[in-house]
Structures are given as structure tokens and as C-alpha cells.
Amino acid sequence: MADGHAHAKPQHDYHIIDPSPWPFIGSIGALVMAFGGVGWMQYLKGNEFHVFGVNFATPWVFFIGLAIVLYTMFSWWSDTIKEGHEGHHTKVVSLHMRYGMIMFIASEVMFFVAWFWAFFDASLFPGEVAQYARAEYTGGMWPPKGIEVLDPFHLPLYNTIILLLSGTTVTWAHHALLHNDRKGLVNGLALTVALGVLFSIVQAYEYMHAPFTFHDSIYGATFFMATGFHGFHVLIGTIFLIVCLLRAMAGDFTPKAHFGFEAAAWYWHFVDVVWLFLFASIYVWASVGATIAVH
Known part of the structure; x- marks a missing residue:
């Protein structure tokens, strides 16, 4: 009997x-979406x-x-958490999970490189954009002629401070x-979540009062695509941290x-x-010599 148990238990x-x-199921959901x-x-x-008459x-x-x-995300990650509680996340498994997260973040970096590329291609060569596309795209200048830009040292600077503070609070929680300080962990995560929500609220207010739109010019298109996708990542990250906060309150994490x-x-x-990088390039650098919108 003992020999049978020994063979049943993984030896790796x-x-x-x-x-x-x-x-x-996730693939089906993505296709439907x-x-x-x-x-x-x-x-x-x-x-x-x-399609087929419908x-x-x-x-x-x-x-x-x-x-x-x-639903797939919730169920799949719930299974992963369950596997961790059952002791399946050994040192080797945990190392490979970290490799996976690093590769995922690297892919996200390249995703944003595409939007920065589009922005700098249009901003550094506005004359070529006007020559090979349509003159009204840029007017041969950047920001394009007639575009008023946001004051980088108003709401954008405020949001920069918010995110920098959130970086310190999540580090505090870590x-x-x-050090097995459960109270500090929960308080640090709660503050990080609150700052993430505040950032999203400020950005939504900024979008509602922006002096340009997505359709105005290539400036508006590149601005909203780059900052909008970042805002979407902030939303996803906030949800990620809320889940961690709930798990921390339930006592899931150990030193x-x-x-997770x-x-x-x-x-x-x-x-x-x-x-x-967005603040330094799209807000600050692109506003040099431009007309700042006054609200």
C-alpha cells in the first residue's frame, strides 16, 4: 500500500x-466578441x-x-488559485509563472511601442504627412494647425502624481x-486601488473637456489611442488589484x-x-510652442 502511494505522488x-x-470556451468567447x-x-x-440571412x-x-x-477568466484564474492552495505551485512552477508574466508585459510594451511610433512618425515628420496624405492632416506643423492642446501641467500632471503615489503604495503593500504585516498589506492595496480609481475619474473628466476630438486630426487620433489604451490598462490593473485586495483580506497570500x-x-x-513616457512626450513635448486651451 505504501509503495502504491509513493508511485501515485509525483516525484518531480x-x-x-x-x-x-x-x-x-475562452476561444469561443473571443470569436463571438x-x-x-x-x-x-x-x-x-x-x-x-x-450572416446566413440573420x-x-x-x-x-x-x-x-x-x-x-x-466568465472564462474568472473560472480559469479560480482554478489556478485552487491549484496554488493545493500545493501545486512549486518553486519550478512559480518560476515559470514569473517568466510568463514577464513575457506578457514585454508583449504589452511592444503594443505601446506601436502607438508611440504612430505619434512620433506624425509629429516628427508633419510635412511628409501633409505631402503624402492630405494637407489638412497637419498643415505641415505639429501640433496640427488650429489644434489647441491640453495644459500638461494641469490635469495630466495631477494624474502623474496620482500614479507615482500609487506606485509607492503598492510597493508599501509588497x-x-x-514582513507578514497583514494590516499594512491591506491598507497599501486599498490606497492603491483608490488612487487607480481616482486616476480613471480624472482622465474621464479630461476627455470630456478636451478641446479636440478623435476625428479632428491625426493629433487627436494618436492622442486618444495612446492615452485611451493606457487608461484601459489602468482599469484592468485596478481590477487586478481589487482581486488581490479581496484575497489579502481573506488571508490568501503569505510571505x-x-x-498573484x-x-x-x-x-x-x-x-x-x-x-x-506618455506624459513626457504626448503631453509635455508636443505642447511646446502650441496653443494651450484655456478652460
């Missing part, structure tokens, strides 16, 4: 996961989107796909966890086993660093 540090339905996104855009344009020009298909994706929190902290620091 790797975790062979059980068959999971979530990759397949992409298909629904096309239908939603056609709906907004007032067009029809017929008009899918409606936003509801997109939200059905989104619901499937969100150090508190390493030696807390990869560590991944959230890495992601949040990535969001901080991207914002510093």
Missing part, C-alpha cells in the same frame, strides 16, 4: 494540470450585417462574447506582505507564496512607467 517539481475546458464587434460597428454606422448589426452579440470571456500579488504589482509598475 512540475505540475501536470488536469484537462480544462477554459481554453476552448470579435464577430459582435464587427456587428456593433455596422450598427453604429446604420448598416446591416447579414442581421447581426447589434451590440448584444459583442456583450454576449464579453460575458463568456469574463514590503508589508514580505513565501504570493505570486507580485504579478499585479509588476503590471501596475508597468502602467506607471508607460504613463511617464
